[in-house]
Amino acid sequence: MQKLWSLLFLPVPIFCVVLFVMAPSYGWWLPENASTFGADVDHLFNVILWIVTIAFVITELVLVYCLFRYTGHGNRATFIHTNHTIEFWWTLIPAGILIFIAVYQFRTWADIKVAANFPNADVEMEVLAGQFEWRIRYPGPDGKLATLDDIVSTNDMHVPVNKNVKIILRSRDVLHSLFLLNMRVKQDAVPGMAIPVWFNATKEGTYDITCAELCGWGHYKMRGRLLVQSQADFTTWLAEKAEEQEADTETAAVVPR
Numbered sequence: 001m002q003k004l005w006s007l008l009f010l011p012v013p014i015f016c017v018v019l020f021v022m023a024p025s026y027g028w029w030l031p032e033n034a035s036t037f038g039a040d041v042d043h044l045f046n047v048i049l050w051i052v053t054i055a056f057v058i059t060e061l062v063l064v065y066c067l068f069r070y071t072g073h074g075n076r077a078t079f080i081h082t083n084h085t086i087e088f089w090w091t092l093i094p095a096g097i098l099i100f101i102a103v104y105q106f107r108t109w110a111d112i113k114v115a116a117n118f119p120n121a122d123v124e125m126e127v128l129a130g131q132f133e134w135r136i137r138y139p140g141p142d143g144k145l146a147t148l149d150d151i152v153s154t155n156d157m158h159v160p161v162n163k164n165v166k167i168i169l170r171s172r173d174v175l176h177s178l179f180l181l182n183m184r185v186k187q188d189a190v191p192g193m194a195i196p197v198w199f200n201a202t203k204e205g206t207y208d209i210t211c212a213e214l215c216g217w218g219h220y221k222m223r224g225r226l227l228v229q230s231q232a233d234f235t236t237w238l239a240e241k242a243e244e245q246e247a248d249t250e251t252a253a254v255v256p257r
């Protein structure tokens with residue numbers, strides 16, 4: 001009877017493995033990839049997932065085997081103080097796996113994160129994270145950022161499809177993290193730093209912008225919209241936005257104080 005109880009541990013790994021195998025075909029993993037380097041990121045994710053799964057299956061099988069094999073004999077477990085052979089291997093194998101991952105991901109990391117490798121930007125913008133919103137700034141007609149004609153948008157990012165977008169990411173207060181899940185972009189915004197980020201969106205559509213760093217009571221409110229549109233629509237939107245802003249400044253100027 002005790003042996004039967006030990007088998008209760010078996011359904012858990014079986015269930016997990018079935019879930020693991022089924023998940024990709026049901027779209028239960030990451031949402032749709034819509035950026036040029038997204039496939040590389042997903043590949044790394046899957047490689048690590050396979051490593052973790054294999055380790056999980058092996059440890060669960062050993063656990064269930066030991067429970068089944070050694071239960072019900074009335075024997076007490078022996079306390080072993082040190083075993084250098086076991087310790088050597090359980091240090092060496094995980095270390096080897098970690099070194100493998102570090103080397104294997106190097107190319108992808110360098111392409112996505114190292115500013116020197118960024119492609120030439122077709123569109124440049126600044127994103128200022130703050131409690132609790134994203135302030136997005138595009139260069140105005142003078143084509144330069146941080147000048148008076150900048151076009152400002154809150155929580156609403158527009159980018160043209162199939163173009164290299166470069167973002168200068170800043171924070172006004174605390175740590176935030178710009179998370180464009182469909183672009184496979186996640187980057188911390190650190191107060192005092194201007195961090196470059198790039199992506200190239202491959203599909204038109206509406207995607208989420210979220211904050212992936214618990215940044216205060218209103219963290220959940222840092223949800224924005226990323227609209228990937230055709231170059232023509234993007235240019236029109238920018239022009240409309242600039243006009244709106246111009247009108248606002250004029251109205252503000254005539255209102256008596």
Ligand SMILES: [Cu+2]
Binds near residue numbers: 129215
């Ligand atoms: Cu935040």
